[in-house]
Amino acid sequence: MSHGRPLVLVLIGTALAAACGGGGSSGPPPRTIAAFSGASQTDTVLATLPNPLVVLVRENADPLAGVTVNWTAPGDGKVNSAGTATTTTGADGKASVTYQLGHIAGTQTPTAAATGVSGSPASFTITAAAGVATQIAKTAGDGGSAVITGQATYTVTARDGHDNPKQGVTIDWAATGGGGSITPAQNTTGANGTASATRTLSGTEGAHTATATASSIAGAPSVTFTTTAITAPTTAGVSLQNIAFNPDSVLIAAGGQVTWTWNDGTIIHNVTFTSTNPTPPTNCADGASGNTCARTFSAAGTYSYHCTRPGHGAMTGKVVVVP
């Protein structure tokens, strides 16, 4: 005897027992619902699965006919061409629907529920794969600047017509302006739909362009990345003003020098390095307006610093040194 069954079933069971003239006071026989077939199918978004979703309802071990099964599709998936469907089990205890996948790639879980039946709702785990790739887009690396002969990393993402990332799309990379090179010349998008390449700039300042083209996609879409090549200066200046370093990031060539100038009246500041690799130069001590401090940076890398005066915690800066 199980507990928690709806009262109606208890009454039905009692009535059946009475009608059969036996059974005495035992409860209704156990009913179960379970996925029978069609679970674990995989297809493309918006496709209709080749096999229907089938549940089996039993009473004790026997198929039970006439049980109402309420189906629900997740998202914009469809059971029997709609968001929900109602079917009735046949003489074999089975009920079934067709399933059309929703547009979002990944796991989709349609369900089948029956009132007062153990195991309800039964669920089906369907895997939706992205559809045919229709587009590529720049997703990282475009529009920055880098020192001459330096590098930039570009990333494109291929997607299907529903914006699902699409794996396995071939991307051709080409350096198209400014000189230099890009590698690899060709690769394919990964599981997250992305592919990346490394652009190496020439020794000439100015715009460097490169393209990513997906020839296998209808229309062979192509996107253009631009990086501006700059020559790192050998000197840079930073003003300490309004309880801030301005600018808070400077770029210099290795061996170059940065000069800090105090311009904040009587407010005391210092320059205290916080990064350790590369080894930073000596800190600049407390000072007020009129004070200056120059430091030379011989090793390439990023040097972070801040001001340690009370209440100046937001006063941070960095020096980026390139070879």
Ligand SMILES: [Cu+2]
């Ligand atoms: Cu300060």
